[in-house]
Amino acid sequence: MSQSVETRDETAATRRSRFGDWSSTATHHTPAEDAQAILTGVLLAGLGLSILAHLKFLTGGVAGLALIVSYVFGINVGLAFFLINIPFYALAVGRMGRAFTIKTFIAIGLLSLVSWWLPLVFSIDHIDPLAGAVIGGLLIGFALLALFRHRASLGGAGILAIYLQDRFGFRAGLVQLSFDLAILTVALFVVDFTSVIFSLIGAVVLNGFLAINHRPDRYLAT
Incomplete structure (x- = not known):
């Protein structure tokens, strides 16, 4: 009986090594789960950016820079987003590993495509500025x-x-917020003051949500 169990375990281990480990555990996601999360995240981000762009609001980070470039130069926000992100791949490759870099590259590429595709299938007739800032941020x-x-x-x-949270324990949401405040300061020279105030509300909602819900001590899966 013991030999039979060991044989089955060895067979399962052989299959895993040959085809990759597709089992989900408390500390591991399967490729299918990663794909679902990336697609869902990209679609949600695309919808949020569409709402902010419709209202001429901004957000923080590279997405905020992409919106600023889009407003100033009139180019597609998805293309601007992809190009601005190129220098950050070096940090991802050097510090976060190949898997993280590949998944991030796929997410950025998909968001660029979604940003081009959404206006073809989705339009906004009217949304209250405060509601738009909160919903877009969420x-x-x-x-x-x-x-x-x-x-x-x-x-x-x-x-x-993510690097600073993993390396030093800084909350990812708070790190994001500091970048967002810097971007919104630049935004004062691009959009009107009222838009910046609503953009700030959206950034606080976004990063407050992340700071509360993304904690490494509560979620360990990779």
Whole structure:
């Protein structure tokens, strides 16, 4: 009986080594789970950015920079987002590992495509500015939470936020907030003061949500 159990264990281990470990545990996500989280996160982020762009609001990090570039130069926000993120891949490769970098690269590429695709299938007729700031912030917050928990990000400040949280224990949400405040300061020279105030509300909602819900001591899966 003992031999039979050992044989089955050896067979299972052989299959895992040959095809990869597709089992989900408390500290491991399967590729299918990662794919679902990345797709969901990208769609939520795309919707949140669509709401903010419709209202001419901003958000923080690279997404905020992409919106600023889009407003100033009139280029697609998805393309701007992809190009601005390129320098941050070096940090991801050097500090966060190949798997994190690949998943982040896929998420950024997909968000660029979604940002181009959404206006073709989704339009906003009217949304209250305060509601738009809160809903947009929450959607992007949910998106980042899904990606962070599957060891991915949307690049830029997200990469640095995860690195600093892993390395020094800083809350990812608070790191994101500091970057967001810097971006919103730049925004004062691009959009009107009222838009900056609503953008700040959205950034506080987004990063407050992350600071409360993304804690390494509560979630260990990779």
